Amino acid sequence: MHNKTIAELAQGLKKGDFSSEELTKSYLERINQYDTELNSFITVSEDHALTQARAADEIIAKGNAGTLTGIPFAQKDIFCTNGIKTTCGSKMLDNFIAPYDATVVHNFNQAGSVMLGKTNMDEFAMGSSNETSFYGGVKNPWNTQTVPGGSSGGSAAAVAARLAPASTGTDTGGSIRQPAALCGLTGLKPTYGRVSRYGMIAFASSLDQAGTFTQTAEDSALMLNVMSGLDEKDSTSVDKEVPDYTANLNQDLKGLKIGLPKEYFDEGLNADVAKVVEEAIAEYKKLGAEIVDISLPNSHLSVPAYYVIAPAECSSNLSRFDGVRFGYRCDEPKDLEDLYKRSRGEGFGDEVKRRIMIGTYALSAGYYDAYYLKAQKIRRLISDDFVAAFEKVDVIMGPTSPEVAFKAGEKSNDPVSMYLSDIYTIATNLAGLPGMSVPCGFSNNMPVGLQIIGNYFDESRLLNVAHQYQQTTDWHSQMPEAFK
Amino acid sequence: MEWETVIGLEIHTQLATKSKIFSGAATAYGAEPNTQACAVDLGLPGVLPVLNKEVISMGVKFGLALDAEIGMTSAFDRKNYFYPDSPKGYQTTQMDFPIVGKGSLTIDLEDGTKKVIGVTRAHLEEDAGKSLHEDFHGMTGIDLNRAGTPLLEIVSEPDMCSAKEAVAYMRKMHSLVRYIGISDGNMQEGSFRCDANVSVRPKGQKEFGTRTELKNINSFRFVERAINIEIERQIDLIEAGGKVVQETRLYDSDKNETRSMRSKEEANDYRYFPCPDLLPIKISEKFVEQVRATLPELPDAKKQRFVDSFGLKEDDAATITSNRDMAEYFETVMEKCGDAKLATNWVIGELSGYLNKEDMDITASPVTAEMLALLLTRIKDNTISGKIAKQVFEAMWKGEGKDADAVIESKGLKQITDTGAIEAIVDEIIAANPEQVEQFKAGKEKVLGFFVGQCMKASKGKANPGQLNQLIRDKLK
Numbered sequence: 001m002h003n004k005t006i007a008e009l010a011q012g013l014k015k016g017d018f019s020s021e022e023l024t025k026s027y028l029e030r031i032n033q034y035d036t037e038l039n040s041f042i043t044v045s046e047d048h049a050l051t052q053a054r055a056a057d058e059i060i061a062k063g064n065a066g067t068l069t070g071i072p073f074a075q076k077d078i079f080c081t082n083g084i085k086t087t088c089g090s091k092m093l094d095n096f097i098a099p100y101d102a103t104v105v106h107n108f109n110q111a112g113s114v115m116l117g118k119t120n121m122d123e124f125a126m127g128s129s130n131e132t133s134f135y136g137g138v139k140n141p142w143n144t145q146t147v148p149g150g151s152s153g154g155s156a157a158a159v160a161a162r163l164a165p166a167s168t169g170t171d172t173g174g175s176i177r178q179p180a181a182l183c184g185l186t187g188l189k190p191t192y193g194r195v196s197r198y199g200m201i202a203f204a205s206s207l208d209q210a211g212t213f214t215q216t217a218e219d220s221a222l223m224l225n226v227m228s229g230l231d232e233k234d235s236t237s238v239d240k241e242v243p244d245y246t247a248n249l250n251q252d253l254k255g256l257k258i259g260l261p262k263e264y265f266d267e268g269l270n271a272d273v274a275k276v277v278e279e280a281i282a283e284y285k286k287l288g289a290e291i292v293d294i295s296l297p298n299s300h301l302s303v304p305a306y307y308v309i310a311p312a313e314c315s316s317n318l319s320r321f322d323g324v325r326f327g328y329r330c331d332e333p334k335d336l337e338d339l340y341k342r343s344r345g346e347g348f349g350d351e352v353k354r355r356i357m358i359g360t361y362a363l364s365a366g367y368y369d370a371y372y373l374k375a376q377k378i379r380r381l382i383s384d385d386f387v388a389a390f391e392k393v394d395v396i397m398g399p400t401s402p403e404v405a406f407k408a409g410e411k412s413n414d415p416v417s418m419y420l421s422d423i424y425t426i427a428t429n430l431a432g433l434p435g436m437s438v439p440c441g442f443s444n445n446m447p448v449g450l451q452i453i454g455n456y457f458d459e460s461r462l463l464n465v466a467h468q469y470q471q472t473t474d475w476h477s478q479m480p481e482a483f484k
Numbered sequence: 485m486e487w488e489t490v491i492g493l494e495i496h497t498q499l500a501t502k503s504k505i506f507s508g509a510a511t512a513y514g515a516e517p518n519t520q521a522c523a524v525d526l527g528l529p530g531v532l533p534v535l536n537k538e539v540i541s542m543g544v545k546f547g548l549a550l551d552a553e554i555g556m557t558s559a560f561d562r563k564n565y566f567y568p569d570s571p572k573g574y575q576t577t578q579m580d581f582p583i584v585g586k587g588s589l590t591i592d593l594e595d596g597t598k599k600v601i602g603v604t605r606a607h608l609e610e611d612a613g614k615s616l617h618e619d620f621h622g623m624t625g626i627d628l629n630r631a632g633t634p635l636l637e638i639v640s641e642p643d644m645c646s647a648k649e650a651v652a653y654m655r656k657m658h659s660l661v662r663y664i665g666i667s668d669g670n671m672q673e674g675s676f677r678c679d680a681n682v683s684v685r686p687k688g689q690k691e692f693g694t695r696t697e698l699k700n701i702n703s704f705r706f707v708e709r710a711i712n713i714e715i716e717r718q719i720d721l722i723e724a725g726g727k728v729v730q731e732t733r734l735y736d737s738d739k740n741e742t743r744s745m746r747s748k749e750e751a752n753d754y755r756y757f758p759c760p761d762l763l764p765i766k767i768s769e770k771f772v773e774q775v776r777a778t779l780p781e782l783p784d785a786k787k788q789r790f791v792d793s794f795g796l797k798e799d800d801a802a803t804i805t806s807n808r809d810m811a812e813y814f815e816t817v818m819e820k821c822g823d824a825k826l827a828t829n830w831v832i833g834e835l836s837g838y839l840n841k842e843d844m845d846i847t848a849s850p851v852t853a854e855m856l857a858l859l860l861t862r863i864k865d866n867t868i869s870g871k872i873a874k875q876v877f878e879a880m881w882k883g884e885g886k887d888a889d890a891v892i893e894s895k896g897l898k899q900i901t902d903t904g905a906i907e908a909i910v911d912e913i914i915a916a917n918p919e920q921v922e923q924f925k926a927g928k929e930k931v932l933g934f935f936v937g938q939c940m941k942a943s944k945g946k947a948n949p950g951q952l953n954q955l956i957r958d959k960l961k
Binding site: 079086088093096098099100102197198200202204205206232233234235236312313315319321322324325326340364365368372 | 574
């Protein structure tokens, strides 16, 4: 049962092969069995899940089920859940129970989905290995010596080990696509504004976007159907009709123009990974696609621009964690300043502090123009590169990550090398474009991800392009031996 | 040495919206602490601001009233600083693209001349909560009811050169925001408060002196006092060989002194940057015209019209039009009774007296404009005298009788115009006072007043004074 996709499970529920309660119990059992080792969940909401499952079974019995009714999934612990702890991977929020649901959470509730629990993540989504979590690192099910990627590492590991058929994530600089690549999953980051950010704890507001981890592109489409849409509570969500994202999945790819940016195949890319990605592109040629060499000339500026803009926004976004109204408060503060300094000093981990300091510096008087403003100008140039490219091609492809999953501890003391894990994904966030990572093979027995970048609000095409590939390959349906 | 003063004001006026600038929580004053603060106002994790569009209309309305530039594209920025009553650790405000750009306000000076004060800009922002230092045993309580209340910050040019000018500007601005209905202007509740930037320089010098900023003054009287005491302090300091330090100072109204809050060195680096949660606001010409159509007649125009078409004196017109409700009250009285002089005297005199005594707003007056108009009509048509009218007014104020006619009727105050009845009274008084009759006949004109008084008394004030006068004169001849 656990190796089925959402689409298959929905069929099973509909036909009465099993109930949502049985399905939910089977996943809860798997979590119980495997997650002590993996550490992919921060909170397992067993009672809540079973209540939702029983409610879903009633809806199914009445014949009113939607596709996701009764389908279990895991929620990244960055989405606020009414009555269930939301930590964002931080000591700062170890005691925080939100009195409201994030819009994404609300949408899944409305769809009748079953939330199994809240997944582990880098603290405040800042990291590329899940090692900055207050709740400890997460193991990659393909090799437990390695990291699952980050920041949505728990969401990726949980689906890779089939502790959940699907999960949500957020992607600020690659936090869905990179762990999806490292864990052999289909990861989708929609266009900025497609999915509401309300109730999703902000890291960098102009870059954050919610998305999904699934086994297949078809499942991504089913999830996106539920998550997307204008939300009056989020002024940056976009008033654009939500199509049925499954509608175009079966279109053939004849004449599809795929752009390969030369900058994504540079010396920083692991040769083995490059080979796997090139094979995937060859497969697309067989499917009738046309390959176009393109250039995104400002790509090399994306990491530096990102590491000014994201920290600048985070330095402000994280000011509300001050020990005054909620979250961690230091013991016996002697005055206000002591309360601030110790609550924040003790409540935040090193990576979060590092980014707050970088951001504070970048915004400070006398440096604003040289850093923040300059970075914003670069951001525009990077967007312009994409706009120009999409005049020539339908999608852009390349590697998701320069290498496969690395060993835990390998980069945790070298922030710059860690930041470079996201070198191919960051530009997409700066431009606000949708992107996917699709499993496309293995290197050293570890999964490799193919990144597909689409034009604004062109998720339907992205999903179609990924789905067609998944019809002729089976990389996406493989799972780690130890968790079968 | 002779000194001159340079003053600029930053006025914070709360906008009279029902809900907050970025959340749906109510803005009403005086609720139990933290009962009007929702998740957005509390700055809980994950929440996002949604702009209350009404503040845009109000901002534009203000800009149009000042004939200022309107920010067709305006945007919100974050001003970052830590303080317990600032729940997000930043204030959402407008830095680079305010809703209102350059404009001006003309004030009337005491010598009868006018002065144009430049307005640099006006921008929208959110108010902070309140820190409560009493009743918490050495701790501080935080009330976030006020957090997120919309504010319009109106920044003037440094165009004022005395405390009196500053007060005149502040009063005029106060009148204006109430006129156009964007603020209740309630200063006790903090709906209208100001920071004053004050500096002095030797007379004739071009460069500005070093300024200090006096924070959060919430009455006209305190603004005048605070500025004057600060001017004095700066001059004393410089003349004693010292230097003014750029700093923020607090006015202590109990001690009537200003004292330092923080120096420039201690000042926060606010690290302004565009708020990524809010999109820039683009407004159309059409929207501006729609707002313009809602603008009432402004105080200066109204005043001029009252002078031109009703023949009011300048200062009376200024008094009446300084408050829109009073102006409207006056105009109703005026239209219905048709006598500008009578209407002016009663509105500024009797009515204002009663209102002031009871510290009541004109809109709450138990004597409505219609009631006063009828009363004045009864003076004009000789039903009652001015003196009796005051009795009738008092009765109406106390709620006795639905209008002047009812009071006159029930109290029997109708003026006696029947010549026969008056004649009888006059005859009686003349007969009873032969001595005074002799005096009058001997040429002592003053005695006439005695007879009028006696007759009036005998008629209980109901005799028509003109008629009475004539009759006595005729009889005594």
